[in-house]
Amino acid sequence: MIDIDPRFSKILHSHEEIESAAKKIGAEIDHDYADSIPILVVVLKGAVMWAGDLFKNISIDVEMDFIDIASYNGGVASSNKILLKTDMTTDVKGRDVIIVEDIVDTGLSLQYLESLLASRGAKSVKTATMLNKEKGHKIAVKADYVGFEIDNEFVAGYGLDYQEIWRNLPFIGVVNPNIYS
Ligand SMILES: O=P(O)(O)OC[C@H]1O[C@H](OP(=O)(O)OP(=O)(O)O)[C@H](O)[C@@H]1O
Numbered sequence: 001m002i003d004i005d006p007r008f009s010k011i012l013h014s015h016e017e018i019e020s021a022a023k024k025i026g027a028e029i030d031h032d033y034a035d036s037i038p039i040l041v042v043v044l045k046g047a048v049m050w051a052g053d054l055f056k057n058i059s060i061d062v063e064m065d066f067i068d069i070a071s072y073n074g075g076v077a078s079s080n081k082i083l084l085k086t087d088m089t090t091d092v093k094g095r096d097v098i099i100v101e102d103i104v105d106t107g108l109s110l111q112y113l114e115s116l117l118a119s120r121g122a123k124s125v126k127t128a129t130m131l132n133k134e135k136g137h138k139i140a141v142k143a144d145y146v147g148f149e150i151d152n153e154f155v156a157g158y159g160l161d162y163q164e165i166w167r168n169l170p171f172i173g174v175v176n177p178n179i180y181s
């Protein structure tokens with residue numbers, strides 16, 4: 001049971017629910033990549049907690065790398081511009097790649113990453129996201145593995161920030177609009 005927290009108007013998912021989603025998607029990745037050693041590219045910073053859960057639930061051999069991009073500047077609205085802050089180091093040419101995201105919201109970050117990895121010669125690019133905000137999409141993007149579908153509301157916790165804080169909370173909640181409106 002999670003206590004009512006004034007920072008949030010609603011609690012969406014507990015740590016336990018997120019772990020179950022990671023277990024399910026981990027099993028799907030084991031099945032889909034049985035003949036491959038995919039590279040899991042964790043998108044900093046938000047995807048770190050989700051990636052930890054997902055990794056523990058994948059049994060096949062995988063590689064891991066990190067890429068740091070940003071578009072929200074800590075606020076609740078996308079700047080619509082993606083900034084590559086720190087690049088990954090693994091060569092993806094001819095490799096199966098799985099982008100590990102915390103959330104697909106407007107879809108701009110995912111579109112940026114998909115075209116970056118394709119331009120570098122990745123054999124395949126799929127996405128495993130903890131959250132998908134379908135009604136927030138501004139462009140046509142599709143994540144292949146989705147933990148939870150959520151409404152078009154600003155959420156935080158479990159890696160996701162509000163003004164760079166609350167990433168450490170062990171649940172995902174809808175940020176109380178009174179805080180930022
Ligand atoms: O679909 P979009 O509208 O592009 O939003 C999704 C992206 O936004 C967030 O990152 P952010 O730029 O806030 O950086 P952070 O992960 O370091 O917080 C989130 O972690 C995703 O990477």
Ligand code: HPA
Pocket residue numbers: 072103105106153154155156160161162
């Ligand atoms: O709803 C959100 N919360 C936190 N970070 C985000 N980045 C994109 N959408 C969100």
